[in-house]
Amino acid sequence: MECFRIDESGYTGFDLLNEAQPFQGASAIGIDDAEAARLIREYFPKLQAPELKYRSLSKRVTNHPRLLGLIGELLANHKCITYLCDKRFALLLKFVDYGVEPHYYERNINFYEDGRNYALASVLYYAGARLLGDGAMENLERAFQNAMKLKSLAALSDLVTAARQTDWRKLADATGPLVYADPDCLAAIATPGVTTDMALPVLMALISQMELMSDGPYRVEHDQSRNLLTYHDLLQRQIDHTDEAEFRQSALASIRYPLRLSEVTQVDSKTSPAVQLADVLIGATIESAQRMTGRITDGLDPQCLAELYRDDQIIHMLPSLDLEGQREFRKGTRAAALIDYFAENFSSSQ
Template identity: 65%
Template structure:
């Protein structure tokens, strides 16, 4: 497809992608940033804030190691966030995996019994409680083994892997939280095992990240727009999914939260890969997501160093930063997700975007 040079262009970069293995302990957070800026404007900003840059491209990780760069990095981000359309998404992959467990290893049990498990964000509340209290309620090693078995069962989709998952659920102190663990531990619920074996179900977080970015880009764009991103191996998965989104021409809309919805067909018309060394705009997307991931690690005590996370977060407007983190403020969760179409979204995306491409 030829490039539509007159269409608005968002440059995207990601961080923390580990494929199906979202329990990877070295990369707890995954996310991506999108910013609508031209390469010419991006080059001007880079030259303004880093006039002595010798490296072939601007890389956040390298720059943040030096304290002398911190104020320039913050000022650069302030300019990006106040002068250009942008959105950044971050998720706690551990929490996301627990949320997936709730969606596929718990919810089908309640659906079969006529209960709307997704009403007002009940799945998010249960996943938050499991993430934060699971180790103490269910036993630390047993809870960890349960998540490993779940991730493997979703990947393998074989009877032995599913049987191992049931055994792992039974090895926990599941009676302390039977609402969540009972379907597997007590009943080995066939409806849950069937959901896990569905080819359209996986634990790759890329689709979750892109859903959130697209929901904002669609709102920010006045008309058709395109996306450019780096040629990295990790972004091949993002590229594939973005193309699936573009090609999906069914007329349908879903309400995801009080502030987010997604409607097909999208205004997104094209996705292309570029060499980040030749794209100052993609380099700035790298700065944005790199800083956000670093801030998440610092604020949760996993790492230290780099920019002051509180100062960085204060630069964002409310609609510029989306996060998926566990929360025990259940009333706030209920208000935020009241009346959403969570069940329909999960079923629709599993059928149309997860799994291997349709031929």
Template identity: 65%
Template sequence: MNGYIIKRRLLAVCRVLQMECFRIDESGFTGFDLLNPEQQFQGATAIAIDNDEARRLIREHFPKLQADELKYRALARRPANHPRLMALQRNVLTHHKCVTYVCDKRFLLLLMFLDYAVEPFYYERGVDFYEDGQNYSLASLLYLVGPTLLGNGALDRLLASFQRAVKEKSPSALADLVAAARASRWRELPEALGPLARFAAPECLQAIAAPGVSTDAAFVVLQSLISRMEVIADGPYRIEHDQSKNLLIYHDLLQRYISHEDAITFCQSEIAGITFPLKLQSVTQVDSKASPAVQLADVMIGAAIEAVSTLSGQRAGTLDA
């Protein structure tokens, strides 16, 4: 009987190892603080590639590499590596399934503000706040003209108060949030700030103080990756990721996704959705030094974050954005 059980387990392990495997890595993680001026963008990359092929690509493009690990930031410092980095990315994107997601954390924080500090007010009054993407339109308006419209520094103070209130969930932090809204020129955009500034809407404050509500962007980034991996995977697949402290949060979220066995589909928009149970079967943490495939994911997300930072004018990157 013991031998039979061992054989069954070995067969199960073999089936898992034979599955298509996506390797993922992240960049720009700052926890609950989405206003970090040094890291405006957060993202992650998933690549369906095995370690042997990844090792071959690294040797092909960086035959003289002496470091123990391929790291984008280290390689990008040397101008001589730039053509090689571009060629490596081109090779990965041309021949392998690959998806990269990058978000502007300030814009994401504005969307969260509208989700918890505004939408409950409209919901209680029978208004569909999300109809026709109104939340995205209002977030875009706040992002672009809010700093001028609401007064000097008012939007920054409001967002800082919001993410602190979400984290602490204390009466004093919630009161400070309402005070920040009232101290702004909120009458210039009452649709967005009126629920807090005019009414201190209890339904909004309750939503902000609810357990589990967080401004951590990991959930959004990971869900965006999974929604695409589920589409491009041929069948059941698995994920490997680095053992870094940041990715521990991703690991826990992935395990929760895998454990959700009820059949249901969530539609975020007309072109984005996710269906449970997932094709994703397992998630494993690995040492990135022993995983050339994870190292390639580091290069892809590192280059993407640098490119979008350059295009947004945040700072000048080393590669051609």
């Protein structure tokens, strides 16, 4: 049976405002351990460490050509998919989903139609601080994250207060519902199982592409890290779900149940060269995102890495002010139905 190996990076649970790890992602690669071991020996014949670790290798500039060569070979000759998200943007999307959209839903306005939620979250990302007040915008984001975690009356009250302390009239479409303590929005935020944790969206992005790349039933192997225990549980619940359903998310992504995915197992990455190569893919991608946004200065040249990827080998959740492009890309989305379906079948409270 075909097997994809996956690895993740940047997972911080509910905390999407973690300054040290602003990006989160995961990679999946269809390669067996024997071929993976051969490639590691070919590109790093003098490797002394018990396993290939991207971050350790990328610290030495002399390793960069070999890393780019290895990544290029993986992308050219094996089934690969990498997902990357800006975690602050992901938080703002959730802000729109739970702190804004319920208000409009009750007024028969589809806020997900043609990606309007992405457009509003992008405006908040780029212009929120300037329009609402720099410190006030940061306080609003933290108050929302806290309310989504605690779901207490005190946390919800703090969120309403934070919204009222912004210059909210400059972006009333996004802030008005919470300023007026809209009961539907507050109820959505307080719903058990609703969380800012991005593990499920990251996994679903990978799964949607593995479903397309696989030739039939397939399985997944991943490392035994604590972070991936969350992913393991979510993968198993996806496998166990046998209802028939299909949802279109964008021009590139859709999901249909039941899945072709039939098995998930945990392995020690030290004994799995294939998992180590998944670590290389996601490690390089997140490092490049850090470099492109000026957060770090070392690592691979982001442009050289980007040139190795085909468009269908990377998915990203990043803000964009190309509002027309976003509308066309997400035209016909069933995002609202998918969110409801996930909440009903895969929420963390179940």
